[in-house]
Amino acid sequence: MNFVPKMDRRSFFIGTAAVGGGMALGLDFGAGPQVVRAADGSPEVGVWVVIQPDNSTVIRIARSEMGQGSLTGLAQLVAEELECDWSKVTTEYPTPGESVRRKRAWGAFSSTGSRSIRESEKYVRGGGAAARIMLIQAAANEWKVPASECSATNSLITHKGTGRTSTYGQVAEAAAKLEVPKDIKLKDPKDWKIAGKPLLRLDTADKVVGKMEYGIDVKLPGMLLATIKACPVFGGKVKSYDAAKAEKMPGVKKVVQVADNAVAVVADTFWHAKMALEAVTIDWDTAGNEKHNSATIAEFLKAGLDADKAIVGNENGDIKAAIAGAARKVEAVYNYPYQNHACMEPMNATALYTDEKCEVWCGTQDGEGAFGAVVQTSGLAADKCDVHKVMLGGGFGRRGRADYIIHAVQIAKQMPGTPIKLLWTREEDMQHGFYHPITQCKMTGTFDKDNNLTGLHMRISGQSILATVFPSAIKDGKDPVTFQGLNPSGETAFGYSVPNLLIDHAMRNPHVPAGFWRGVNVNHNAIYVECFMDELAHSIGVDALEFRRKLMGKNPKNLAVLNAAAERIGWGKPAEKGRFRGLSQMMAFGSYVAGAAEISVDGDKIKIHKLIGATDPGFAVNPAQIERQVAGSFVYGLSALFYGECTVKDGYIEQTNFDTYNSLRIAEMPVVESICMPSGHTPWGGVGEPTILVAAPAVLNAYFNATGKRIRSFPLKNHNLQIA
Amino acid sequence: MVRLNINGKDHDVDVDPNTPLLWAIRENVGLTGTKYGCGIAQCGACTVHIDGVATRSCSFPASAAADKKIVTIEGLAQNGVLHKVQQAWIDNDVPQCGYCQSGMIMAVAELLKLKPKPTDADIDREITNICRCGTFQQVRAAIHAAAAKA
Numbered sequence: 001m002n003f004v005p006k007m008d009r010r011s012f013f014i015g016t017a018a019v020g021g022g023m024a025l026g027l028d029f030g031a032g033p034q035v036v037r038a039a040d041g042s043p044e045v046g047v048w049v050v051i052q053p054d055n056s057t058v059i060r061i062a063r064s065e066m067g068q069g070s071l072t073g074l075a076q077l078v079a080e081e082l083e084c085d086w087s088k089v090t091t092e093y094p095t096p097g098e099s100v101r102r103k104r105a106w107g108a109f110s111s112t113g114s115r116s117i118r119e120s121e122k123y124v125r126g127g128g129a130a131a132r133i134m135l136i137q138a139a140a141n142e143w144k145v146p147a148s149e150c151s152a153t154n155s156l157i158t159h160k161g162t163g164r165t166s167t168y169g170q171v172a173e174a175a176a177k178l179e180v181p182k183d184i185k186l187k188d189p190k191d192w193k194i195a196g197k198p199l200l201r202l203d204t205a206d207k208v209v210g211k212m213e214y215g216i217d218v219k220l221p222g223m224l225l226a227t228i229k230a231c232p233v234f235g236g237k238v239k240s241y242d243a244a245k246a247e248k249m250p251g252v253k254k255v256v257q258v259a260d261n262a263v264a265v266v267a268d269t270f271w272h273a274k275m276a277l278e279a280v281t282i283d284w285d286t287a288g289n290e291k292h293n294s295a296t297i298a299e300f301l302k303a304g305l306d307a308d309k310a311i312v313g314n315e316n317g318d319i320k321a322a323i324a325g326a327a328r329k330v331e332a333v334y335n336y337p338y339q340n341h342a343c344m345e346p347m348n349a350t351a352l353y354t355d356e357k358c359e360v361w362c363g364t365q366d367g368e369g370a371f372g373a374v375v376q377t378s379g380l381a382a383d384k385c386d387v388h389k390v391m392l393g394g395g396f397g398r399r400g401r402a403d404y405i406i407h408a409v410q411i412a413k414q415m416p417g418t419p420i421k422l423l424w425t426r427e428e429d430m431q432h433g434f435y436h437p438i439t440q441c442k443m444t445g446t447f448d449k450d451n452n453l454t455g456l457h458m459r460i461s462g463q464s465i466l467a468t469v470f471p472s473a474i475k476d477g478k479d480p481v482t483f484q485g486l487n488p489s490g491e492t493a494f495g496y497s498v499p500n501l502l503i504d505h506a507m508r509n510p511h512v513p514a515g516f517w518r519g520v521n522v523n524h525n526a527i528y529v530e531c532f533m534d535e536l537a538h539s540i541g542v543d544a545l546e547f548r549r550k551l552m553g554k555n556p557k558n559l560a561v562l563n564a565a566a567e568r569i570g571w572g573k574p575a576e577k578g579r580f581r582g583l584s585q586m587m588a589f590g591s592y593v594a595g596a597a598e599i600s601v602d603g604d605k606i607k608i609h610k611l612i613g614a615t616d617p618g619f620a621v622n623p624a625q626i627e628r629q630v631a632g633s634f635v636y637g638l639s640a641l642f643y644g645e646c647t648v649k650d651g652y653i654e655q656t657n658f659d660t661y662n663s664l665r666i667a668e669m670p671v672v673e674s675i676c677m678p679s680g681h682t683p684w685g686g687v688g689e690p691t692i693l694v695a696a697p698a699v700l701n702a703y704f705n706a707t708g709k710r711i712r713s714f715p716l717k718n719h720n721l722q723i724a
Numbered sequence: 725m726v727r728l729n730i731n732g733k734d735h736d737v738d739v740d741p742n743t744p745l746l747w748a749i750r751e752n753v754g755l756t757g758t759k760y761g762c763g764i765a766q767c768g769a770c771t772v773h774i775d776g777v778a779t780r781s782c783s784f785p786a787s788a789a790a791d792k793k794i795v796t797i798e799g800l801a802q803n804g805v806l807h808k809v810q811q812a813w814i815d816n817d818v819p820q821c822g823y824c825q826s827g828m829i830m831a832v833a834e835l836l837k838l839k840p841k842p843t844d845a846d847i848d849r850e851i852t853n854i855c856r857c858g859t860f861q862q863v864r865a866a867i868h869a870a871a872a873k874a
Contacts, residue, residue: 067857200817207822208810210757210797214823217756225751250740271739271747344761344769344823344856393759393823394856416790426762624742624817628862632820635858658766658854667848 035176039094043176045134047084047105048078048127050092051172055155057084059128061091061401062099062106063116065363065396066659067632068688069625070116072201074124076621079722080195081128081187084168085155092203096371097386109367112400112516114589114686121684122186129184131175132246138175139166150355189619191679198624200443203391214393215363220419224253225270226411227277230262230432233286233651234511237261240283246276255280256414264411270423271713289511289651297438297510297648298335304461304506305333305442311476311507317500322455330539332532332633334443334712338523338646338653339436340661341517345393345430347404350421351412358385358409363392365400375400377409396636397516401434401469404547416471427656434515435646436655437463446500453551455500458528460488461508465520468513479507480713484521484588485529485693491590491683492522495558496533496551509632512648518636519692522588530584530697531712533543544583544701545571556709557679558585561614564675565694568612569596579609582701584694591685595694597670601706605724606699606716608638609668617685620678630674630691637695639664642716642723668723726786730755730798731757741787745779746770748786749796757797757826761854768853772826779832780827797826809833812870820857828853832867841842841871 036044042052050058059078065071075091099106107120132152139157140147149160155168168175189196206212223520241263244256251272258264263282267273287289323329349362351374358378364370370387378385392399408422424432439462446455464479473479482505484492494503517523537547545566552559562585568573569581580599585594596612613630620626643662645655655661674691696714704710711719728735728745730753734759737752749758749772761769765783772781773795781789800807806814810834819825828851835842835850842850847867855863 068818101861121804167735200814203822204814204817204819207819207825208797208806208813208829210755210826212822213756214759216760219754219756269747269751271743271751299739342856344758344759344767344821344854392821394821396856423760426760426764627857628817628820631861632858635860639856657764659763659764663767663854663856664858664860665854666851666860666863669858669864672861 001181010049040702043172045131045175046127047102048124048353049082050691051132051135051168052330053169053172054169055085055092055169056088057082057155057168059089060094060106062094062109062367063120064109064111064367064389064392064395066111066363066365066392066399068629069201069622070111071203072199072209073117073625075202076195076197076199077121077125080192081125081134083152083154086194086199088155089202090131093389094416095386095388095582096367097382099368100371100382105621110369110400111365111395114398114689117351118590118684118686121669125186126184129186130180133181133184134178135168135171135176137170137620140307142166142171142174144516152550173335192264195621197622199622201625211390214345214391214673215348215350215361216393216423218361218421219391220350220352223350223419223421224266224268224415224585225423226264226266227270227273227425228258228262228264228407228428229277229282230428231284231286232431233284233289235289236284238282239285242281248280249276252276253379254415256411258407258410258610259377262407264422266411266415266420270596270597274425286651292511292651294647297331300510301438301440301461301508304508305440307461307506307713308508310459310504311478312502312504314486314488314494314503315501317455319457320504321453322446322500323457326454327449328447330445330536330612332443332535332712334528334531335440335442336438336527337644338438338512338648339640339644340430340433340646340655341396341398342430342658342661342663343394343396343398346424346426348423349405349408350419351408352419353409353412354416356384359388359404360408361388361390362405363390363395363399364402364405365392365395365397366402370402370405373406374409377406378413380487396491396518397520398433400516410452430656430661431653434513434522437465437514437521438510439463439491441524441528441677443528444538445532452537453498456498458503459506460504461506463514464507465514465516467507467509469515477507479505482521485525485586490711491685493587495585495587496548497552497554511651512653518589518633518687522586522693523637523640523696526584526586527695527697527700530586531700531710534582534701548585555702557592557681558587558617560679561585561592561616561677562679565596565612565614566674568614568673569598569610580706582698582705584697584701586693588690588693589686589689590618590683591690593690595691595698597698597702599699599702599706601703602724604720605722606703607724608699610673611670611695611698612673612675613691614675614677615687615691616677616679617687618678618681619684620676623676624685626687627674629687633674633689633692634695635664635669637692638699638723641696641699641714642721645715645718664723726790728753728786728789728794729791730794731758731796737786737873739786741785743786745772745781745784745786745789747799749781755796755798759823759826761824766854767824768831769824769827771830771853773830773834776834776837779829787821797830800829807833808870808873812866812873816862816866816869818859818862818866821858822853824853828855832870842867
């Protein structure tokens with residue numbers, strides 16, 4: 001999928017001159033055609049589409065594929081408007097450097113926050129439509145007929161009057177010379193033939209024969225391998241290191257310090273580098289952070305539960321008055337641990353640095369962020385840098401960070417001219433993540449004497465992700481991402497109406513770096529809200545669904561998915577003997593999602609018989625892939641619920657591998673049923689993440705219904721509970 | 725020097741005898757379909773067949789595989805025809821990121837050799853590979869589909 005554009009003369013000037021000083025942007029090179037060509041010489045018809053003479057269609061994908069399927073979904077959207085032959089579609093990634101050189105022709109590259117499709121659907125569909133219009137126009141010009149008399153389908157253009165036909169491949173050269181039209185009317189999704197259909201993914205064939213190239217597989221001539229050890233205590237530095245023994249070991253080329261906090265060994269193979277790194281003795285300056293452990297962090301957060309100062313995320317009515325005047329009050333304290341992403345492919349990147357150029361090959365969820373990191377770390381001008389994206393062996397938010405890319409460039413800079421592949425060990429990956437943030441939460445609900453819910457106070461105490469990854473986005477002490485699923489309105493709005501409501505955050509940032517982790521803050525927010533909703537309902541002896549319904553009158557879309565999940569699990573009807581059910585719902589990433597679980601409990605073993613996920617993402621581009629994302633998100637969410645915890649000892653993360661940080665296996669996989677119920681809302685919602693939030697609370701609520709035990713701290717292994 | 729017979733071809737590789745077979749395959753022989761996931765035989769991404777037995781190659785010394793018949797994901801298809809497990813993976817659109825699937829497919833191929841019609845309980849017992857994308861529902865469906873084809 002490497003994209004090596006070859007340009008005609010005028011475009012070439014734009015390409016080479018634009019970025020460094022920016023002075024050439026917008027220069028007029030005179031009239032006449034400007035055709036940009038792909039590596040094989042085929043013309044671009046607009047920036048999203050390359051048509052080859054045999055009608056093969058290459059669709060450009062700016063976003064990253066990491067398993068979530070949006071590469072296929074985005075191609076479907078382009079192909080739908082393009083009216084091309086789907087069987088001849090392939091895809092390629094433009095590079096971020098090329099995008100910058102072409103005035104960001106492909107828009108944003110980010111594949112985080114379930115945004116790949118929902119944030120680019122309009123312009124990629126527009127790109128497909130523009131190419132179709134250009135191709136039809138080119139044929140019409142050749143035939144000297146009005147374009148309005150011509151139509152296209154399956155890569156074939158037909159003139160109505162004469163019945164003449166032309167393939168896309170035959171007119172692509174002429175089409176590429178036409179002006180790219182603007183203000184295009186897109187198809188009504190009701191008329192979709194390619195988009196909206198449960199098509200097979202485009203990227204499977206290479207994955208079943210071992211041919212798909214991931215970052216770990218990149219090979220360059222003369223390449224050396226590196227592996228790295230950063231200070232295990234976050235914030236610590238290298239004081240000194242002794243590499244005398246390591247330098248004499250087989251295959252070792254060089255031992256280098258990386259920035260101020262890591263040491264790497266460069267060798268002919270990864271295995272040699274790893275063996276040698278283990279022989280390097282490093283003296284760390286742990287900067288005082290060695291005094292932190294899980295217990296001190298828990299105390300630090302606990303103090304925030306009742307702190308006077310907190311940032312308000314959502315408020316209406318007067319919660320203080322509601323609490324003061326309550327006939328009855330229900331309180332509960334929950335907490336949620338640090339978790340590692342544990343992508344199957346450990347972090348890695350390959351960098352080649354010379355005084356003239358710095359290129360990186362890697363899996364990244366944020367091509368432009370990676371590019372920026374390469375430019376900054378290399379110290380070279382942007383037009384001397386680029387990033388070549390390959391398939392990600394999992395992302396889940398972890399590969400939205402550029403730390404591993406920066407490390408690779410820092411090592412490569414110490415060996416100019418030699419390509420360096422930096423590969424982390426699993427242990428390094430486990431101990432140097434950007435962890436799911438740690439939080440605690442105090443929930444307070446108030447009732448009047450007639451058992452009406454009068455107030456709800458949700459106090460979150462704990463870590464801000466933005467404080468780690470994007471501190472400048474914190475305004476007036478507020479990290480808006482904290483309030484996912486809890487906001488007054490927008491794509492992550494709270495789904496309940498409560499007369500007196502206060503949701504606030506006492507920010508407490510331990511020294512452990514936090515990051516975006518599939519689902520992000522809804523993982524804990526949904527547990528806090530949805531388990532507590534059940535606690536409130538139970539406290540007044542009302543059915544959990546009925547209790548919620550009463551509060552959801554103003555949120556019909558939330559209610560619709562909840563009703564659908566409840567109906568599918570058979571809520572209100574008797575369950576099979578020994579089986580118990582639980583519900584949950586929330587809005588996240590622009591989608592309304594709800595869950596329903598049916599479980600049985602045998603001593604310390606929880607068997608999840610069925611887990612329903614209902615989602616309303618507005619529009620469904622590929623229902624089969626949505627179904628897979630629902631099931632996949634449940635595996636990730638249940639792994640977190642039962643096993644996921646990173647504990648801190650003397651400032652470092654104790655878990656080092658899958659033996660201490662377990663993940664769900666097939667034997668533990670529940671039957672997942674997904675209900676995709678797109679209601680046509682705009683902006684569209686995301687798919688990769690939202691449903692993860694419903695898994696844990698639905699199971700926990702079912703567990704309470706089975707046992708009368710309410711679990712408020714995680715993971716469940718700490719309660720000796722296993723998934724059967 | 726260790727002689728490794730991989731996918732029917734002999735390779736003399738210059739590795740320390742204790743080098744894990746995984747790294748000999750990936751780095752010395754250059755077959756990168758076999759993946760590194762954990763290095764401690766937990767995740768199964770590195771699964772290959774050694775004399776027909778599915779083995780986690782990250783924890784298997786290269787020297788112990790000398791003169792045995794090793795099959796990797798690249799050697800599973802025969803005469804250009806995909807193994808029925810590979811075909812079932814395509815038909816059922818199993819892989820998401822795909823990184824664990826080489827190992828998953830190798831593990832399943834062995835399971836079907838030993839148990840041509842595995843029950844769900846057989847699958848639960850024998851297939852213990854980690855997939856962080858969570859493809860298990862499709863994996864199970866594809867195993868049954870491949871078994872039905874036999």
